[in-house]
Amino acid sequence: MTEQGIGAAVARREDxxxxxxxxxxxxxxxxxxxxxxxxxxxxxAHATLNGVNTDAARAMPxxxxxxxxxxxADVGPLICGWAITDVNGEPHKAPPHPALAVGKVNYVGDAVxxxxxxxxxxxxxxxxxxxxxxxxxxxxxxxxxxxxAGQPQIHEEAPDNLCYEWALGDKAAIDAVFDGAAHxxxxxxxxxxxxxxxxxxxxxVAEYDDGTGEYTLFIASQNPHVHRLVMSAFHGLAPEHKLxxxxxxxxxxxxxxxxxxxxxxxxxxxxxxxxRPIKWTAERSESFIAxxxxxxxxxxxxxxxxxxxxxxxxxxxTIANMGAYLSTFSSAVPSYLYGTLLAGQxxxxxxxxxxxxxxxxxxxxxxxxxxxxxxxxxVVERLVETAANETGRDPAELRRINFVPxxxxxxxxxxxxxxxxxxxxxxxxQALDLAGYGGFQARKAESKANGKLRGVGFxxxxxxxxxxxxxxxxxxxxxxxLWESASIRFNPTGNVQLLTGCHTxxxxxxxxxxxxxADKLGVPYDQVDVIHGDTAKTPFGMGTYGSRSAAVGxxxxxxxxxxxxxxxxxxxxxxxxxxxxxxxxxxxxxxxxGTDKAMNIAEVxxxxxxxxxxxxxxxxxxxxxxxxxPLNFSFxxxxxxxxxxxxxxxxxxxxxxYAAVDDFGVVINPLIVEGQVHGGIGQGIGQAVLEHAVYDxxxxxxxxxxxxxxxxxxxxxxxxDVGFNGVPSPLNPLGVKGCGExxxxxxxxxxxxxxxxxxxxxxxxxxxxxxxxxxxxQAIQDAAA
Amino acid sequence: MTVSVSxxxxxxxxxxxxxxxxxxxxxLREQLGLTGTHVGCDTSQCGACVVHVDGESVKACTLxxxxxxxxxxxxxxxxxxxxxxxxxxxxxxxxxxxxxGFCTPGMIMSALDLVKNNPDPSERDIxxxxxxxxxxxxxxxxxxxxxxxxxxxxxx
Numbered sequence: 001m002t003e004q005g006i007g008a009a010v011a012r013r014e015d016x017x018x019x020x021x022x023x024x025x026x027x028x029x030x031x032x033x034x035x036x037x038x039x040x041x042x043x044x045a046h047a048t049l050n051g052v053n054t055d056a057a058r059a060m061p062x063x064x065x066x067x068x069x070x071x072x073a074d075v076g077p078l079i080c081g082w083a084i085t086d087v088n089g090e091p092h093k094a095p096p097h098p099a100l101a102v103g104k105v106n107y108v109g110d111a112v113x114x115x116x117x118x119x120x121x122x123x124x125x126x127x128x129x130x131x132x133x134x135x136x137x138x139x140x141x142x143x144x145x146x147x148x149a150g151q152p153q154i155h156e157e158a159p160d161n162l163c164y165e166w167a168l169g170d171k172a173a174i175d176a177v178f179d180g181a182a183h184x185x186x187x188x189x190x191x192x193x194x195x196x197x198x199x200x201x202x203x204x205v206a207e208y209d210d211g212t213g214e215y216t217l218f219i220a221s222q223n224p225h226v227h228r229l230v231m232s233a234f235h236g237l238a239p240e241h242k243l244x245x246x247x248x249x250x251x252x253x254x255x256x257x258x259x260x261x262x263x264x265x266x267x268x269x270x271x272x273x274x275x276r277p278i279k280w281t282a283e284r285s286e287s288f289i290a291x292x293x294x295x296x297x298x299x300x301x302x303x304x305x306x307x308x309x310x311x312x313x314x315x316x317x318t319i320a321n322m323g324a325y326l327s328t329f330s331s332a333v334p335s336y337l338y339g340t341l342l343a344g345q346x347x348x349x350x351x352x353x354x355x356x357x358x359x360x361x362x363x364x365x366x367x368x369x370x371x372x373x374x375x376x377x378x379v380v381e382r383l384v385e386t387a388a389n390e391t392g393r394d395p396a397e398l399r400r401i402n403f404v405p406x407x408x409x410x411x412x413x414x415x416x417x418x419x420x421x422x423x424x425x426x427x428x429x430q431a432l433d434l435a436g437y438g439g440f441q442a443r444k445a446e447s448k449a450n451g452k453l454r455g456v457g458f459x460x461x462x463x464x465x466x467x468x469x470x471x472x473x474x475x476x477x478x479x480x481x482l483w484e485s486a487s488i489r490f491n492p493t494g495n496v497q498l499l500t501g502c503h504t505x506x507x508x509x510x511x512x513x514x515x516x517x518a519d520k521l522g523v524p525y526d527q528v529d530v531i532h533g534d535t536a537k538t539p540f541g542m543g544t545y546g547s548r549s550a551a552v553g554x555x556x557x558x559x560x561x562x563x564x565x566x567x568x569x570x571x572x573x574x575x576x577x578x579x580x581x582x583x584x585x586x587x588x589x590x591x592x593x594g595t596d597k598a599m600n601i602a603e604v605x606x607x608x609x610x611x612x613x614x615x616x617x618x619x620x621x622x623x624x625x626x627x628x629x630p631l632n633f634s635f636x637x638x639x640x641x642x643x644x645x646x647x648x649x650x651x652x653x654x655x656x657x658y659a660a661v662d663d664f665g666v667v668i669n670p671l672i673v674e675g676q677v678h679g680g681i682g683q684g685i686g687q688a689v690l691e692h693a694v695y696d697x698x699x700x701x702x703x704x705x706x707x708x709x710x711x712x713x714x715x716x717x718x719x720x721d722v723g724f725n726g727v728p729s730p731l732n733p734l735g736v737k738g739c740g741e742x743x744x745x746x747x748x749x750x751x752x753x754x755x756x757x758x759x760x761x762x763x764x765x766x767x768x769x770x771x772x773x774x775x776x777x778q779a780i781q782d783a784a785a
Numbered sequence: 786m787t788v789s790v791s792x793x794x795x796x797x798x799x800x801x802x803x804x805x806x807x808x809x810x811x812x813l814r815e816q817l818g819l820t821g822t823h824v825g826c827d828t829s830q831c832g833a834c835v836v837h838v839d840g841e842s843v844k845a846c847t848l849x850x851x852x853x854x855x856x857x858x859x860x861x862x863x864x865x866x867x868x869x870x871x872x873x874x875x876x877x878x879x880x881x882x883x884x885x886g887f888c889t890p891g892m893i894m895s896a897l898d899l900v901k902n903n904p905d906p907s908e909r910d911i912x913x914x915x916x917x918x919x920x921x922x923x924x925x926x927x928x929x930x931x932x933x934x935x936x937x938x939x940x941x
Contacts, residue, residue: 011879018886019874019893021821021861028820121804199825199833199887199921251823251887252921284826506885506922675881675927682924706830706919714915714925719908743924 004526005519006734009671012511014504023249026203026220031277034205035064037267038123039280040113040130041289042105045139045361045699046152049103052113053131060129062122065274067266068113069102075269076235078260080326081479084164084335084357092164092357095155097325099235099262099269105134106154106324107361108699109289111262116270116278139361139699143321144298146358154324154359161359163322164331168339168415169352177313177350181304185387191375191748192769193296193321193693194686195709196368198505200251201287206267207277214242217268221247222257222503223543226480228535230260230328237268247533250505254683255367256291257505258545259328263290288704293693294368296321297334297375303348303383309393311348311402316379320357320365327366331357336476337372337464343413344380345424345460345637346402351414361699367545369683369744370463377461381749385458389760395458395753396432399639400425403460417464419635420731427661427725428460428639434721435641435659443643453646453761454656457753458639461746465738466551466634483629484548485539486556488517488564490622492609494602495527501541502553503533507740508672509549515668516554516734520561521601522588539625547738550668551634551729558733559626567622568604574615575599575607634729634737638662640681642750646758651777653689653755659721660746665729665737673739677722680743686712687744688751689771710770759783792856794819795863803850810834810845812853813860821861821890825919832918835891836860842898844917861890864897872938873897873931882931884922892918896932900939908933 004010017023054066078097086092101110113130117123138152145151146161154161178184204219215238221227224245232240250257267278282290298319304312320334339353370377384402388395403424404411411419432438440456447454467473470481485501498517504510510530518525531537544553565585572590573580582593591598599607607614608622643657660677667673690710694703703709728735748769755771756764763783767775791800794817801816813819813836822845825833834845837859864871873893876882883889892915899906899914906914911932912925920928 012881014886015878015883016870018883018889019861019870019877020865021819021890023821023886025820025823025887027824028814030815121806197921199831199885199919200823201825249886251825252885254921281824284828284831508884671881675884675923678924678926679884679922680924682926683921685924705828706826707828711830711919711921712924713919714929715909715912717925719929720924720926 005515006666006668008515008669010511010515010669011671012508014508014510025200025249025251026205026218027281029205029218029248031205031207034277034279035116035118035274036120036123037278037280038115038120038127039111039263040115040127040132042101042108042110042112044105044134044136045108045141046137047105048135048137049101049105049112050133050135054113057115057126057129060122060126062118063115063126064118064276065116065270066113066130067100067270069098069100072098072100072269075099075237075265078262078325079230079234080331081328082332083477083479084166084331085477086164087167092331093158094326095157099265107363108701109363110324114266114270116274141360141362141695141697141699143296143319143358143360146360147356154361158359163326163357163359165356166335167354169350171352174313174315174350174352178302178304178315181312182307183305183391185303185383185390187382187386188300189382190768191295191297191299191378192687194294194368194691195288195693196254196256196291196294197711198252198254198256201282201284202257202261202263202291203281204264204267205277205279206264206271208272210275214244215268215271216244216246217264218246218248219264220250220257221245222250222253222505222545224503224533224535225501225540226543227260231265231268235265237265244536247503253505254369255294255371255545259292259366285705288709289363289701292327292364292366293323294365295375296365299379301379301383303387305387305391309391309398309401311346313350314342314348316342316353318355320355321360321362322357323360323362323364325364327364330364330366332478333367333372338376340415340417341373341376341462341464342380343415343417345404345462347404348414362695369680370741371546373463373741374745374748377459377745378749381459381461382752385753396428399428399458399460418632420632420729421727422635422637422663423725423727424460424637427637427663430723430725431639431641431659431661434661434723435657437641440643447645453648453758455644455754455756455758457642457750457757459746459750459753460639462635462637463741463745464633465547465636466630467546467548468633469631470629480542481629482542483627484552484556485541485625485627486553486560487539487623487625488560490605492606494605496523497529497531498557499531499538500553501539502544502549504544507544507549507676508669512668512672513557516557517561520558521564523601547740550734550736551732551738552628552630554734554736555630555732556626556628559628560624563624563626564622567624568601570615570618571604571607572599575613631731634665634731636662636664636737636739636742638742638746640746640750642754644751644754644758646776648762648780651773651780653771653776655685655718655751658718660743661723661725662739662742663725663727663737664739665726666735667724667726668736674722676739677743678720680741681720681747682712682717683744684747685717685751688748688769690716692770788851790850790854792853792858794858795860805851807850808846809848809850809853812850813845819860819862823887823890825887830919832891832895833888835894835918837894837898842895861894864893873935876935876938877931880927880931880934882923882927888918888920892920892928896935899932900936904936904940906936
């Protein structure tokens with residue numbers, strides 16, 4: 001390890017601009033002649049759209065244009081890029097999703113019209129004067145009810161509001177195992193609906209240059225090339241080479257900025273119509289109703305054990321809420337990112353999983369940090385912990401006897417995944433130490449003496465990251481490949497520009513990627529710049545989500561670096577008058593084996609650009625691109641242990657201790673990786689005890705602001721004890737696995753297992769997320785009654 | 786109708802014509818180009834817009850620009866001493882107290898007011914002071930650590 005290479009805790013270079021207020025987020029961008037867009041949204045969850053009268057609004061000051069759905073007949077609808085094949089071999093139902101509603105609105109927040117005016121205030125004032133004639137229809141918001149007879153039908157194409165029924169595993173065989181099992185643990189629960197809530201609201205600035213016929217879209221996006229591709233190929237807004245998408249500094253994403261939403265499609269389209277740049281920035285209230293939400297499952301899950309505690313089989317039935325329309329990657333989340341993770345870290349013999357996805361009159365639901373995998377981990381880890389309790393076993397020991405052993409890798413699970421490597425027991429042992437598990441009973445006794453209830457909970461999660469081998473995801477229905485690109489450009493003076501198709505919105509790629517280049521090419525770290533987020537500058541890339549930027553994006557960098565070394569070797573061999581086979585490359589120097597003849601890579605770069613003494617037939621220049629398609633998913637895994645203390649008088653749950661030991665393979669920058677774990681745990685704690693996007697029966701979002709939706713605050717969470725137990729992945733050149741989602745995947749189960757452990761002492765059997773003071777207090781009262 | 790507002794921002798006298806409904810944060814961002822102060826919500830909950838008005842931390846979304854007439858306002862752009870980061874900024878950098886950076890200006894402005902009032906805050910003091918500042922990235926661990934380190938550096 002060099003001082004600033006792979007493994008070094010380098011403080012981030014991007015920090016300076018952020019701590020001094022010099023970041024450039026989308027809303028900070030202003031273009032000459034810029035106008036502002038305001039979207040008129042449906043206040044009703046389900047209604048026919050009988051007419052929109054814009055006459056009065058059009059006459060108001062500053063108004064440049066008002067458009068409704070019918071005006072955009074030439075623009076393709078919003079799409080879902082992953083086609084699921086259902087249990088009958090039929091494609092999922094994907095009803096049309098016009099950017100501006102046509103004929104009918106299907107959720108509160110559905111965009112009906114856009115008003116464009118010189119100032120935002122003028123646009124809002126005119127928006128208030130747009131008259132919409134709604135014909136109210138009954139609504140359904142509860143996914144468990146939406147398929148029932150007599151419920152409102154949201155889309156003609158989807159009878160009974162069913163999007164698809166999908167299954168994995170042999171039901172009859174699994175049922176037979178259950179019939180003969182010594183013990184069956186059975187649970188029913190929901191996985192609460194969440195709002196991603198990146199602190200920067202979504203925003204875009206779109207402009208059209210009539211002179212060149214080019215559009216430029218500045219947008220808070222996790223994947224500018226994906227935005228460009230979809231907006232060109234599916235919405236038909238402009239050919240790809242005439243659409244430039246720039247994702248500048250982006251204030252967090254967590255999945256919510258992957259998707260192609262109505263607002264950027266409308267703004268881009270309208271910018272040419274009115275001949276002015278158009279800015280739109282969501283207000284937070286708008287984000288609550290119009291960003292894609294996360295989770296929202298209702299599940300029945302069962303685990304069959306033999307008399308020795310071995311897991312024989314698992315049976316899971318889930319209803320997943322897709323909201324009113326299919327968002328960009330929504331269909332994959334409760335199927336291939338969920339069912340395939342139900343083996344967890346265990347040797348469970350067989351698994352049957354059945355998922356019904358349903359439409360409701362709510363905002364679309366799509367990937368949110370973890371995306372399917374937190375839901376899977378919650379199913380598995382709640383079952384395991386409950387089974388331990390029911391069979392009188394220590395939860396750590398029950399896990400231990402069921403872990404996939406270290407000598408069983410590569411390990412084929414019953415749910416189509418092949419785990420590459422891992423040390424599940426080792427991570428748990430390390431976590432037990434870090435959590436001070438041995439002292440738990442003493443702490444519990446102390447809490448009891450103070451009138452408090454203390455509980456401990458485990459979560460031995462696994463996730464599939466490094467999404468993913470293109471052919472594999474293609475066979476499962478993905479409409480895209482999920483490789484990544486990198487281009488390494490040496491300048492004649494020896495410094496380096498790395499261009500990546502990934503995008504950093506908090507993950508610190510500008511630092512970590514420079515560390516990889518510095519490490520692989522021996523260039524000083526501060527001589528490497530990382531360029532990302534602009535389709536006019538970087539090679540096509542798939543962006544950042546699913547903890548893929550190190551495993552896939554980082555691997556592309558290594559591949560490009562290898563090409564640089566290969567070419568550099570030829571240049572150095574020629575200059576040093578040696579055979580290419582005799583050239584060794586270490587620490588940035590090409591050396592003739594067994595001699596002191598050497599040439600630094602910066603000198604090689606200069607020679608490549610001033611090729612006076614140069615190998616015959618070799619192209620000048622030193623710039624190499626690589627596209628890396630992963631061989632498999634990667635499988636980060638670990639054990640998180642949480643301790644809570646509950647005040648039975650108020651029902652409030654205090655997260656007292658939280659220990660996490662994760663196997664992320666090789667860690668590129670431990671400072672950044674620890675930060676990723678902290679942030680994920682914070683969000684997982686939020687899901688477990690605070691956050692809930694609640695729709696009432698009329699489809700109104702009643703937790704639609706920070707006054708009502710409880711975001712985790714600094715005094716809701718503890719310090720986290722974080723450790724690593726890295727087993728390098730053999731399947732990518734960096735040995736990395738991915739760390740971005742682990743905390744959010746592991747934490748809900750760890751916290752809720754702890755809450756259940758604490759409440760068991762007062763006879764409470766089951767409690768749903770979020771375990772709010774009211775719910776906990778009520779459960780305690782009910783148990784006592 | 787517009788009204789003229791005159792105030793001092795980061796030591797410089799400035800004035801602007803604004804609509805009466807203009808919030809201080811809008812004037813800072815749109816009229817004065819000080820885009821380091823961010824808007825993360827519309828209910829005065831998130832704290833991304835915290836600035837100092839006459840030395841006190843204030844959410845710039847809760848104040849009309851006209852209410853700042855004659856005030857001394859300091860924004861994140863006025864915190865560093867030339868090229869040298871303020872010890873609190875430096876502490877956020879060294880302790881990885883930020884990820885996406887969007888909440889960071891508000892966090893730092895809020896932290897500076899905490900330390901002014903309480904030069905040696907405990908972890909609990911810091912966490913409770915940050916009630917009005919939301920972060921979605923860090924889980925707060927490294928923000929708390931940064932403020933603790935920044936306060937220590939400021940005590941010298």
